[in-house]
Amino acid sequence: MKIAFLCNCLEPGRDGVGDYTRTLAGACEAEGHTTQTFALCDPHATEGDNRRFSNVLESLDQQQSLIEQLHAFSPDWVSLQFVPYGLHPKGLPTRLPAFLRACSGPWRWQVMFHEIWIGCSIGAPLKERLVGMLQRQLIARSMRVIHPVVHTHAEPYKELLNRLGLRARTLPLFCNLPMEPDPGRDNMYSFMNTCGVPISEESRKEFFVGGLFGTLHPEWPPQPLLNTLRETALREGRKIVIIHFGGIGPGKALWEALMHRNDEHLTLLERGRMEAAEASRLMNALDFGLTSSPLSLIQKSSSAVTLLAHGLPVIVNRDEVHYPRVPRELPLNDPQIIPFRGKLPINFFTLPKATPHTRLGPVTRTFLNDLGA
Incomplete structure (x- = not known):
């Protein structure tokens, strides 16, 4: 054909x-x-x-x-x-x-x-x-x-x-990105250091590292999610790092303003555009993902789909976009999509990763x- x-x-x-x-x-x-x-x-x-x-x-x-x-x-x-x-x-x-x-x-x-x-x-x-x-x-x-x-x-x-x-x-x-194999533990520590996260084999358990990939929509509400992440990390004696990578688009000013509030329990970083292989390697090393797309349209978010394809649980903290006569509870059929409604999952620090799959x-x-x- x-x-x-x-x-x-x-x-x-x-x-x-x-x-x-x-x-x-x-x-x-x-x-x-x-x-x-x-x-x-x-x-x-x-x-x-x-x-x-x-x-x-x-x-x-x-x-x-x-x-x-x-x-x-x-x-x-x-x-x-x-x-x-x-x-x-x-x-x-x-x-x-x-x-x-x-x-x-x-x-x-x-x-x-x-x-x-x-x-x-x-x-x-x-x-x-x-x-x-x-x-x-x-x-x-x-x-x-x-x-x-x-x-x-x-x-x-x-x-x-x-x-x-x-x-x-x-x-x-x-997933649009060619997916790289898991870099292995030693390579992962080295790569995360180049991304600004000071992780070593000894300190890895102190960190829980998330990623937000691609366009950051200005409508994305950072709160109460970021405060909840910070409070959770403080209670558990952990350090949460969130790296934005890829083209950030119109949300750049918002992310830069949020980075000014970094502390030892919650640190936001901006990595910028990366080669496809490098972005895939980074996703392999993350513990979880975030998306700025609303829950009702998560199926059309290529950045969210790419994070999911790398096996990551993805937290979605927008649910304000709805349509007349369209059910609000959509059949998303993906357990890796984690809606955030004011609380993080009880197993936040042990959220499981799935087997990577491109769906192509x-x-x-x-x-x-x-x-x-």
Whole structure:
């Protein structure tokens, strides 16, 4: 089977959906299929790469080049990895229906909704609801052009897409990082020291080390979680260290302000961007993870999924995002997700780690099965 993947950006390490797309395409190749990947609105596109376009929706020349390449490749399926704000800075790619119509051919379509419309959660501001109404109408018009197989990863998104008549299917996220083997005890101590954690074999039991990976959402509430961590460490005579690593995004100022309050029982560190292998090695050495994503959308958080894939228990301390007529208690089916509702687990210092797993193989096979491969 031949599959053409369309996403916003393909610059490695600069766009999570682009990394996802390249990884999924590679996994399909490993299953014996043929793929090509194209970027539609890539700010890193260069003239020498004819599969990466700076703005295919606005440029007829770029659009024609893409269409010609699609016909030359002659795929069985075209997979659109949909993120509205990746296609337009205000999240309103009004030319998308016309673009999809121009890309019509003998192939079938699949759409993965990494994001849907904004303003659909309970209590959303009026401006978001108005923009979301336009986005929802635009999505409905676009999908009527191509009649795709529809996937998404988060249960609330699936329910909302179903109400739009799109019959969405679940396709879980997988770990985007190539996973490194466990570094071994001695190497782990050395590596943690380079990350700013003064751990030795003798002092390891004094430390409980957590990690927060990737974008820190400004909505993330540090309290009462951090105070609870500090008080727990104080009672137990332990030292808790939390390392933020990866691109921190808009939450950088918040994390820097929190680091000013470090003490011997709770220390926050910022490691910054790391090579993929280095980030995986760090996750292997952690005791637990944190995420700034809300519990209802934890399934769409690539950073949380990556921490879980490394076997870590992940504490989630946001649960304020809910959707009309969508159950608040979602079937997350992962015992490593630890909701925080004012108290840490009784076994906090002995939280078990699971066997690492990328989920890439099972997710790829689900994707291919849904396409009829």
